[in-house]
Amino acid sequence: MVAITSPAFKENARTALADPGLQKALGTAKGAFLQRRAQAVANLPEFEQLRDIGRDIKNHTLANLDFYLEAYEAKVKAAGGQVHWCSTADDARAAVLEICRKANARTVTKGKSMISEELGINAHLEAHGIRPVETDLGEYILQLRQEHPSHIIAPAFHLNREDWEADFRRLHTDLPPDRVFAERRDILAEARTKLREKFLQADVGITGANFLIAETGSSVIVTNEGNGDLTQTLPRVHIALASIEKVVPTLEDATSLLRLLARSATGQDFSVYTTFSTGARRPADLDGPEEYHVVLIDNGRSNMLGTEFQEMLRCIRCAACMNHCPVYGAIGGHAYGWVYPGPMGSVLTPSLIGIEKTGMLPNASTFCGKCESVCPVKIPLPKMMRHWREREFERHLTPATQRSNLALWGWFARRPALYRAATRAANAALGLLGRGKGSFHSLPLAGGWTAGRDLPVPEGGTFMARYAKEQRRR
Amino acid sequence: MTKEAILGAIRRGLKRGPLPADQQAMLGGRLATHPRHLIPSRSRLPRPDQVALFIRNVEKEFGTVERVPNAEAVPAAIADYLAAQNLPSRFPMAPHPELTAIPWSERPLLEIEQRRAEATDQVSLQHGYAGIAETGTLMLPSAPERPTTLNLLAETEMVVLRASRIVGAYEEAWDRLRAESRDERSGGFMPRNIMFVTGPSRSADIEQTLELGAHGPRRLHIILIDDDPAALPMGEATAPPPVAVPGGPAAPGD
Numbered sequence: 001m002v003a004i005t006s007p008a009f010k011e012n013a014r015t016a017l018a019d020p021g022l023q024k025a026l027g028t029a030k031g032a033f034l035q036r037r038a039q040a041v042a043n044l045p046e047f048e049q050l051r052d053i054g055r056d057i058k059n060h061t062l063a064n065l066d067f068y069l070e071a072y073e074a075k076v077k078a079a080g081g082q083v084h085w086c087s088t089a090d091d092a093r094a095a096v097l098e099i100c101r102k103a104n105a106r107t108v109t110k111g112k113s114m115i116s117e118e119l120g121i122n123a124h125l126e127a128h129g130i131r132p133v134e135t136d137l138g139e140y141i142l143q144l145r146q147e148h149p150s151h152i153i154a155p156a157f158h159l160n161r162e163d164w165e166a167d168f169r170r171l172h173t174d175l176p177p178d179r180v181f182a183e184r185r186d187i188l189a190e191a192r193t194k195l196r197e198k199f200l201q202a203d204v205g206i207t208g209a210n211f212l213i214a215e216t217g218s219s220v221i222v223t224n225e226g227n228g229d230l231t232q233t234l235p236r237v238h239i240a241l242a243s244i245e246k247v248v249p250t251l252e253d254a255t256s257l258l259r260l261l262a263r264s265a266t267g268q269d270f271s272v273y274t275t276f277s278t279g280a281r282r283p284a285d286l287d288g289p290e291e292y293h294v295v296l297i298d299n300g301r302s303n304m305l306g307t308e309f310q311e312m313l314r315c316i317r318c319a320a321c322m323n324h325c326p327v328y329g330a331i332g333g334h335a336y337g338w339v340y341p342g343p344m345g346s347v348l349t350p351s352l353i354g355i356e357k358t359g360m361l362p363n364a365s366t367f368c369g370k371c372e373s374v375c376p377v378k379i380p381l382p383k384m385m386r387h388w389r390e391r392e393f394e395r396h397l398t399p400a401t402q403r404s405n406l407a408l409w410g411w412f413a414r415r416p417a418l419y420r421a422a423t424r425a426a427n428a429a430l431g432l433l434g435r436g437k438g439s440f441h442s443l444p445l446a447g448g449w450t451a452g453r454d455l456p457v458p459e460g461g462t463f464m465a466r467y468a469k470e471q472r473r474r
Numbered sequence: 475m476t477k478e479a480i481l482g483a484i485r486r487g488l489k490r491g492p493l494p495a496d497q498q499a500m501l502g503g504r505l506a507t508h509p510r511h512l513i514p515s516r517s518r519l520p521r522p523d524q525v526a527l528f529i530r531n532v533e534k535e536f537g538t539v540e541r542v543p544n545a546e547a548v549p550a551a552i553a554d555y556l557a558a559q560n561l562p563s564r565f566p567m568a569p570h571p572e573l574t575a576i577p578w579s580e581r582p583l584l585e586i587e588q589r590r591a592e593a594t595d596q597v598s599l600q601h602g603y604a605g606i607a608e609t610g611t612l613m614l615p616s617a618p619e620r621p622t623t624l625n626l627l628a629e630t631e632m633v634v635l636r637a638s639r640i641v642g643a644y645e646e647a648w649d650r651l652r653a654e655s656r657d658e659r660s661g662g663f664m665p666r667n668i669m670f671v672t673g674p675s676r677s678a679d680i681e682q683t684l685e686l687g688a689h690g691p692r693r694l695h696i697i698l699i700d701d702d703p704a705a706l707p708m709g710e711a712t713a714p715p716p717v718a719v720p721g722g723p724a725a726p727g728d
Contacts (some may be wrong), residue, residue, distance in 0.1 A: 025681070028681050028682070029681065029682045032682045032683075033682065044514055044516070045514075045515075046512055046514045046515070049512055050511075050512060050514075053511045053512055057511075063488065064493065064497075064501055065484050065488070066481045066484045066485055066488075066492065066493070067493050067497075067498060067501050068501070069480075069481070069484075070481070071501075071502075071505060073477075075660070075662070078659075078660040078661060078662070079657070079659060079660040079662070079664070079666075080659050080660070085476040085477040085480055086476060087476050087479055087480055087483075091476060135689065136679070137677045137679040137680070137688060138677075138679035141679075154678070154679060154682060155679070156679050156680075157682075159681075160681065161680060161681055164680055184680045184681070184683055184685050185685045185686075185687070187680055188677060188680065188685045188687065188688060189687075192687070192688065192689060195689060196593060196689075199689070200593055214505060215505050215508060216662060216663075216664045217660070217664075218664060224675065224676050224677060224678070224688065225675055225676070225677045225679075225688035225689045225690065226626055226675040226688060226689040226690025226691075227688065227689040229622070229625070229626055229669065229690065230626055230627075230689055230690070233622050233623060233626060233667070234623075244480065244484070249501075249504060249505055249508075250504070250505060250508035250509075251508060251648050252508050252509065252510050252511060252645060252648070253511070255511075255644045255645060255648070256511040256512070258644075259514070266678065268535075268672075269531070269608075269609045269672075270609040270611055270670070270672045271672065272535070272671065272672050272673055272674070272675055272676060272690070273669060273670070273671060273672075273675070273690070274611075274669075274670040274672075275667065275668065275669045275670070276664070276667070276668040276670075277666065277667050278657075278660070278664040278665070278666055278667070278668075279659065279660060279666055280666065281666055282616075282618075282657070282658070282659055282665070282666055283659075284618040285616060285617070285618055285621070285666060286589065286590040286618060286621040286623075287590045287616075287621045287622050287623045288616060288622055288666050288667060296480075298480045298483065302480060302483035302484045302486075302487050303483070303487065304487070305484060305487025305488055306486075306487040306488055306489055307487075310487075
């Protein structure tokens, strides 16, 4: 499993803000996804209606999840595939290893899969003498750098072109050291050549799944590079990793969700390759894997059903929420400290690894609401972050000073007359103190706030005083 | 057993036991009838416009399309394309009856091998099952006569598609497959693999900047055979008049 650094979120964020390379990468990337998504949405007048449809399909499936999973399994078996049910990450790692061992696998190619990161499949295979090779371009360089993805659809979001060139020179030592990378496409071409060998060598191919389809027993992957397809077509064995909430009833349901996915993710109308895999190679086929396995993973999802976090299971992993998040845009994905960054991670991570270690995440939000407004399946992310804050408070996980300050505020807030008198006094005092200054660069007891910005000097009365005045004027 | 443990945990979360029989029958009915949801109106067009939309969308996604009047014109179109791109004239072709029936002998310089693709192939020729106008997407179901590797390994993928196989929305393509395909192993209609391909392969992993030609083909070239008189560009249609053509324009509620 990926090491958890979420408890150090504040330090992580501080480091991220001071990292010039990361800030440059975030600056380059910023806006690209937003513009493309906005354009794709503008070109599809029915997009808003499709969001409601997407939400309803997922809600219907979750309410009947047991039924659809059993129907799905029956269809996989009928098509010559196998389903391995796994409650925990340990179960799933063991299942993957056993399939690889039975196949006498030495090299395993992998398509991009976030659940694989969640399970820590690579480390587990390596520990048992099997070599996993990431084939998504972004995942490939991260594997070379021994890093983890910082974004769920653009794993190398935090890197600059210089990083790619430097790493390729450092690690592809069989190539002339003075070769020239004149264009980004030269980097891409080198990766293509290197990975082509791996695709052909691999004994097993591991992919994730964007959807599972109960009607047909199919797993669906969505890629632009074609690496996922080479991974699941060329080796003798294909393993699809999927968590239980990926199932949808029919091809029509998946189709409606696919209309939302690429537009929300990269701003494409449709990804280059959307592929449905159903069972193993048929007798007369000229290519395709001889074995087809689905490792079906719970790992904490079923615990979310029936709670205020059930709606999080609608997530189709498009990354629109993090692309539009001002916090993610400032600190990148690694600061969140585990597999899933951004708003969806701030809700999902506490559900999967516990609020004890991850309390900072649902607090790392301005509640601007942009994430919910772009979510293709309308997950109320800010509301659920609030629920996590409540749980954190109830379980006495918030720091003592924060608790006592909140209690003090609560005491005043329940006494409106006193509250107004106190804010009036504070307002007047600040106004007096800062007369002629415009703003405060620092303030006693508010150092944390003024460290990063100035506080404007209050002008005129308090909000309530001005509100009352306006009402009287009417 | 893990399966029972997971199903049990799901039911505990949903605060109920296994679904009652009538509820299961209802859900089974939903699977069997697979109702359509909202289909965007953009592909509900007269046939000529639907084909034009398909071509426009392929080109928007960096694919290329050449329209030819009939199957007899395919060998010349391919020979000219390969020559113009400075590509080898030897390539693997899907062993599909519609492709093998093409009079290749008229272009004796083309060396065509009916087989799957190998890593050394620079060019491949695939058979297109259907085209989806909505997004300019090819539907390529695997079959002995349509190997998946032909979609993936060569730097240049050529696809022969008949205009009568262009539909408006994905749902129409699913219905064709349901009606036309039979999979002996599963007893259903799904082949082992179906690739929906929209343009050539690409990556934006380096600084979120799009570059074509990642692991799959760098070029996608579609040779479109105008076998559907109703789908010809306006003014070119000849008798019979553009009515009652199978797979004709999608009507509202289709």
